[in-house]
Amino acid sequence: MMVIVYGCFFACGLACIVLQIIAQRTRTDPSIGNNPQFLKFQRSYFAVYLLAMFADWLQGPYLYKLYSYYNFEEDQIAILYVFGFASTVIIGMWAPLAADQFGRKKLCLSFTVLYSLSCFLKLSRSYGILIIGRIIGGVATSVLFSAFEAWYVHEHIETFDFPKEWISVTFSKASTWNGFLAVTAGLVTNIFAEWFDLGPVAPYMLAVPFLIFAGILVSTHWSENYSGSKVKFKRACVDGWKGILSKEIIFMVGVIEALFESVIYIVIFLWTPVLQPLRPSLGIVFSSFMVCILSGQAVYQILSSRRFDTSNLLISACGIALASNVFLVLSTNPVNRKDLNCETSYVAFLLFEFAVGIYFPAMGNLRSKIIPEQHRWSITNWFRVPINLIACVVLMLLHEDEFRHGNRMIFVICTGLLMLAVLCGVRFKKLAEKDESVQEERTLMTSEHIHNIF
Template identity: 30%
Template sequence: MAFYEYNVLVLVVVVAGTAYLQHRRGSKAAVSRSRGQDGEATRAAITAGDAVIWQFKKKFLPVYLLAFGSDWLQGPYIYTMYKDEKGLPEETVAYLFATGFLAAAISASFVGSLADRYGRRSASLFFCVAYALSCFTVLFDSIFTLFAGRILGGLSTTLLWSVIESWMVTEFHRQHLEEAGSLSDIFGIMTTLNGAVAILAGLFAQTIADVTKTQAAPFMAAVVLLILAFGFISSRWSENYGDSHKSNVDGLLPGSEEKEKNGLQYILQGRKSSEFFEDITDCFGPDKHLWALCITSSCFEGVMYLWIFFKFAALKLSHEAAGKGSELPFGTIFAALMCAMMLGSLSFTYYSSLATSRWVVSPSRLLTITLFVASACFILPVLVHDEAVTFWCFCVFEICCGIYFPSIARLKEQIVEDGVRAKIYGILRIPLNIFVVLGLMLTKAGKLRPDPPSLEPRLRHRENVFIICSGALAAAAAALGAFVAE
């Protein structure tokens, strides 16, 4: 298994080197700015701006990392908890997973609107409570309780991916922090730190599960993180709202009927044009920008969730096809993949710091390139049947994930208005969850085939899934590329 340990070591060195280069460039940029024309006044302004941004990060990042840390703690054991510890049939486990994604899709149609109306802070507090209750359901053997837990889990996942980021972006604009710092920098830091938390959470979850001899332990640890997040939100966050709250409080003003549109109507009928896309508004209707976001997020994140579901199985299949009988070091592989994601986010942050360079492409074009590369990561293992190639393609896909998340967050920040941010973020997750449910159905169908001594049927099924993923990513790249074409 030296192959995987060697790759982890290489990735750690590359990540450390990239982090050092980013820190060094940031330090040089700060010194260069401080030597500007205004001398002491410039240095004082930079210092004050850095302090304000630092205070903002201290207010937001602990909540963000605690919330996602609770999710990472559960991830490695959700399947095995149901399948092994609870002893549920494979088909029931598939139904539980599908129920969670369906609940996420249904809740996405209204939780964003409720968050905009009643407050993103309140919605974040509700997320902590709902997800904690979902974790507690694993302590019971009742199938009805377990299904209720997956419904709460689906609802909580929608809140996790919509209201927390919506609060941050709106608060950033409300405090007029654009002059003090960049949202691209914050998005890059979010993804980098989230990758580090994922590694630590995975190792910690495995440790406490081994020590306590129960796979419910990581879920209880997740509850502790959610309690801490609840405390941080309660004590540090102020409330912010969307346009629907203003309409509800002040009454709908003449000519402002657009404020009452639901999220789907904004996507179908159009919205106010974003300054970020002023140069192409004449060529394309403003609603098409939201369509591009919808297609991109649905395809990429849907493929990502499917990949999470079968990535270890795919590697194990390649391992067996090569005639190797030893077990794969899944913990080491997970660490390598998370290092790759951190490398992608660090690269994005470093690239964003080069914004003044002429050769730097726009966030939209960078994301388009990333989607095409991600598409190739799934088609290459179909053409080359090799365990190492499959692993490296997975690592490159994780690098693409590290670039994708801050890139798509930046685009959403630029395209979606603050007044309907949570509403739109929620709606964008509806097709994503439907995509995942359909994909899980396909994956389940493949597993129902007989398993003869030959691995050929399973290899063909894996290739079919990879081809679908590659095609979805290529379609997303083409759709997004069309809306940034000049």
């Protein structure tokens, strides 16, 4: 298994490098956003954001292993994951408003404190304290994925008055660097946890200095900013709900997102116990997953630059993920644990992560085109509710007797969810084509009307 893990890591890494080089050539004019003042501002943001993200990635590979090391059963570990997911979605709906009203810099500082605290709480073997740590970690994660981006956008537009088009340049660079940091984090955790034999708690202690350093940079180099207008939480939620129900195409985006991303959350929990029988290097496995995601992103970039339809790419991502889960159903047959085909499971997970790499940029592109900007925050938050709800319900099934002696039935459920995602993707494509034809018809009618006037 170790030979396969390391072999797949190097093979996937080489393929990723080639794909990234090809994708780099397809990107927009590199001269865009080359203003020296902009680059300086960009670096000040990256210095903090990438430190925070690296600290977050360090906590990915060994979470399940840590709880298992403390002698908790699989169903008990599932509950810990559920608390983390639930706190993320509950606080995630409130975090952007809190950042706007109380100050984005303050919230970014609170992230470094809360996430450091959640790391320290993982030193405890108490189940109750570990639950508290998961809740605090979920709150911190919500802040990480809302306050930092909000701070940057405000400074970019309001303080420095840079062109709005340059925002995507920064986020594109951040996404690329974030991917490489994720790969690096897996390697680093593997070195400290396994090669240095410091145990599965070592990555969490390693994350704390990065969080502290990020907090120092925020407090010394970032200025405070607030929202110019006060948004009422209840009104925003109501408007978002109305926006979802106003158009079937928006509703369908939410359904696909809920189905696909809930499976991502389930896989995040399951990959460690599925591969654990052969004792792989979890950090290397994690890095392999991140390399596959980067490869998927590069493939999306290459194909979209050649004008491949984004809807087709989204359906393809769902189809590839579906195929990987079918393989996982076959490779996790619990009849005879000794005959579990972990090698097949590992390759299936790699395939799934490749699909994830295609899915996120495709979904992000479609969301930006279809969801009205004024309601994007509230609609996106509504989408996250079923994602976490489905993941929590499926993980809670581990308490049921028929699920306790193997994860095959969980993957059967994931397969069903992804089949629905593919069908919804086909329906979405038809709706998108219909919308485009309506838009073209309206444009043609407007042109004819102008032509008649003149």
